[in-house]
Amino acid sequence: MFHIDALSRKPIYEQIVEQIERFVLTGLLKPGEQIPSVRSLSIELSINPNTIQKAYSELDARGIIRSVPGKGCFICENAPAVLTEHKRGKLSDLTRTIEELALAGIEKKEIEECVEKAYANILRKGEAGE
Amino acid sequence: MFHIDALSRKPIYEQIVEQIERFVLTGLLKPGEQIPSVRSLSIELSINPNTIQKAYSELDARGIIRSVPGKGCFICENAPAVLTEHKRGKLSDLTRTIEELALAGIEKKEIEECVEKAYANILRKGEAGE
DNA sequence: CTATGTGTACTATTCCACATAGTACAGCTA
DNA sequence: TAGCTGTACTATGTGGAATAGTACACATAG
Known part of the structure; x- marks a missing residue:
């Protein structure tokens, strides 16, 4: 486990x-x-x-x-609700991370691909669970 | 400085x-x-x-x-080119981070807002610089 | 050449987070 | 009673980070 x-x-x-x-x-x-x-x-x-x-x-x-x-x-x-709110508080950190990538010349498209990929992976698991 | x-x-x-x-x-x-x-x-x-x-x-x-x-x-x-490639190598980390947020129930829209906000901030600096 | 500033290479020491080892106490429950 | 549970405490060892001090080799302005 x-x-x-x-x-x-x-x-x-x-x-x-x-x-x-x-x-x-x-x-x-x-x-x-x-x-x-x-x-x-x-x-x-x-x-x-x-x-x-x-x-x-x-x-x-x-x-x-x-x-x-x-x-x-x-x-x-x-617990699940607590975790959701805890993660929501980290969105500002995420913004700062993406800013660093943007500043380094990473294209916006590349970031959007990461978002798509991440939610595609989660959706598979979500469908199976509920 | x-x-x-x-x-x-x-x-x-x-x-x-x-x-x-x-x-x-x-x-x-x-x-x-x-x-x-x-x-x-x-x-x-x-x-x-x-x-x-x-x-x-x-x-x-x-x-x-x-x-x-x-x-x-x-x-x-x-140096700038080296940094760009170095950051590009961290896109997989970004995907994993977003996956965690998605799993916690953060809406895709909220993530997209972070991306928009980050690139909006960078654009201002980019316009001023060049 | 001399003096100064530069990067670099050591050793020794201190500090702190992490992890371990061992012991002990209090509460629940079969 | 026996065995499980969480919790608290001291002591010890380890490793990374930072400091302190010294030393050497190279470059340059005087």
């Missing part, structure tokens, strides 16, 4: 956060559902429990999961 | 690399032109000379500047 790239410069706990967020968006993890325990996931991935907890704390702070001591961690009901 | 954000998680040497690349793209630094010396820039920015050199070594390796011992560092003739 999970896949960790130990050679990546991206911290392990961030990789876990991103993958769980992705699982929520793809429907692999649904609101209310329980996610693997800190210890079981640490064993499955051969990673220190502290690293898993750091990822879970981050997800808890973002409102993606809720941690219940003694029971486990569960996907929040409004 | 330069501006360093000491609080940024982005390394100082990377900030310098990005700013010089940006100066090349905006025409503030033209091919053949000499850039500040390692020592003078380190004094101007109150930064260790080793950090400046690390940035210059990176720019040299990328083919943006050429370092001439005893004389100084100069912008390469084909």
Whole structure:
């Protein structure tokens, strides 16, 4: 289910956060559902429990999961909505990224091709899911 | 001319690399032109000379500047072209970024607005420059 | 030639984020 | 009671980033 790239410069706990967020968006993890325990996931991935907890704390702070001591961690009901708004806040970053490409002489058409390609890929998955 | 954000998680040497690349793209630094010396820039920015050199070594390796011992560092003739190709190689990253936004439920229209906005901003600068 | 400024190459040190190791405590539940 | 859960804490090791200081070779103005 999970896949960790130990050679990546991206911290392990961030990789876990991103993958769980992705699982929520793809429907692999649904609101209310329980996610693997800190210890079981640490064993499955051969990673220190502290690293898993750091990822879970981050997800808890973002409102993606809720941690219940003694029971486990569960996907929040409004996790998908939270993620949508979180991503919407990054549109300004996207604009700045595209500005850099435009400044470097990348044609507008090339950017539009990226947009088309991205939404074409997502549509396939969306049709299958619903 | 330069501006360093000491609080940024982005390394100082990377900030310098990005700013010089940006100066090349905006025409503030033209091919053949000499850039500040390692020592003078380190004094101007109150930064260790080793950090400046690390940035210059990176720019040299990328083919943006050429370092001439005893004389100084100069912008390469084909630096703009090198930068354009370098940015073109990052279009796949852009596609992946947009895919994440699309998966999170961001409307295609919102992305297209970012593209329009980015190219509108660049056009203004382009008209003024040439 | 001399002095100064240039890029470059080292070593040593400090700092901090990341990850690990180990222990401990409190709450839930079969 | 036993075993699972989340959580908190200290200690340690690692690696990148940045600093400090020194040294060498080259170019140029005086």
